[in-house]
Amino acid sequence: MTTSGVLKMEWLKLRSVRSTWWILLAFAAGMVGIAALFGADGPTHPNADYDPTNSLLTGLALGQLLIGVLGVLVLSSEFGSGSVRATFAAVPRRGRVLAAKAAVVTAVTLVAGEALAFASFAAFQIAARPGVPTPSLGQSAVLRALLLGGAYPCLVALIGLGLAAMIRHTVGAVAAVIGVVFVLPLLLLPLGEHSPVMRFLPEIIAENSLTSVIPVSGWLSAGAGFAMLCLYAALMLTAGGWVLARRDA
Numbered sequence: 001m002t003t004s005g006v007l008k009m010e011w012l013k014l015r016s017v018r019s020t021w022w023i024l025l026a027f028a029a030g031m032v033g034i035a036a037l038f039g040a041d042g043p044t045h046p047n048a049d050y051d052p053t054n055s056l057l058t059g060l061a062l063g064q065l066l067i068g069v070l071g072v073l074v075l076s077s078e079f080g081s082g083s084v085r086a087t088f089a090a091v092p093r094r095g096r097v098l099a100a101k102a103a104v105v106t107a108v109t110l111v112a113g114e115a116l117a118f119a120s121f122a123a124f125q126i127a128a129r130p131g132v133p134t135p136s137l138g139q140s141a142v143l144r145a146l147l148l149g150g151a152y153p154c155l156v157a158l159i160g161l162g163l164a165a166m167i168r169h170t171v172g173a174v175a176a177v178i179g180v181v182f183v184l185p186l187l188l189l190p191l192g193e194h195s196p197v198m199r200f201l202p203e204i205i206a207e208n209s210l211t212s213v214i215p216v217s218g219w220l221s222a223g224a225g226f227a228m229l230c231l232y233a234a235l236m237l238t239a240g241g242w243v244l245a246r247r248d249a
Helices: 003-016 018-040 052-056 060-081 084-090 094-127 140-167 170-187 202-210 222-246
Strands: none
Touching: 003 060, 003 094, 018 052, 018 060, 018 094, 052 094, 052 140, 060 084, 060 094, 060 140, 060 170, 084 094, 094 140, 094 222, 140 170, 140 202, 140 222, 170 202, 202 222
16 A cells, blocks of 8 residues: 555544544634633733733643543554454555654644644633733733644644554553653652753653743743653654564564
8 A cells, every 4th residue: 555545544544433523623622711711810910920822822731641641542443443443454554554643633633732822812802801911912921822722632643653563552651651751750840840851851841842921941942841841742753663563463
């Protein structure tokens, strides 16, 4: 099967599964709804450290989990149903299958993430009461936060896909995504919020570099944080591809 044929096959699988659309719908509702709530409830006399861009992207806290689950389900659901055997029969080179899944997941989640980041921006602006500070796209830091905030769920989805290739079971892979994104920062919290280790965690990178206009001193810059998340996704997919090629379906 040609590369375009594999891509079309994976796109057909993704769009024909109801869970894909339910997850994207929940992602949209969470992102835009939370942004509107924060706009409507924003302070008219904010503190000096108030960051409206950070507030309007608060929905990413939920969105990253939903999109991470989507990345897991793209592969783990096939292992659960046994249909992965048919996939590997049609495309014996398993690395091509994983690459095609990664390409389709990237396209869908990146478009959804960017669209919803800017939709959240608009919802915040519309819902904000008179006197509530609102960000402007004319500010380079705001535009950067929106662009990277939209890309962040895509990278979490790829991490989830890599974990699914290694673990294969939906529950286990979802638990691993939750552990990497949410639990690990809590476990390492005794080291201190500004510990050198903390700055490399995905959640901390997102909070500081991707969704916040005001960076915390000593943490990774926006560019370095984005590069680190890309590295995490690449490592997970590489490890997943290695395991996928060496274990029976």
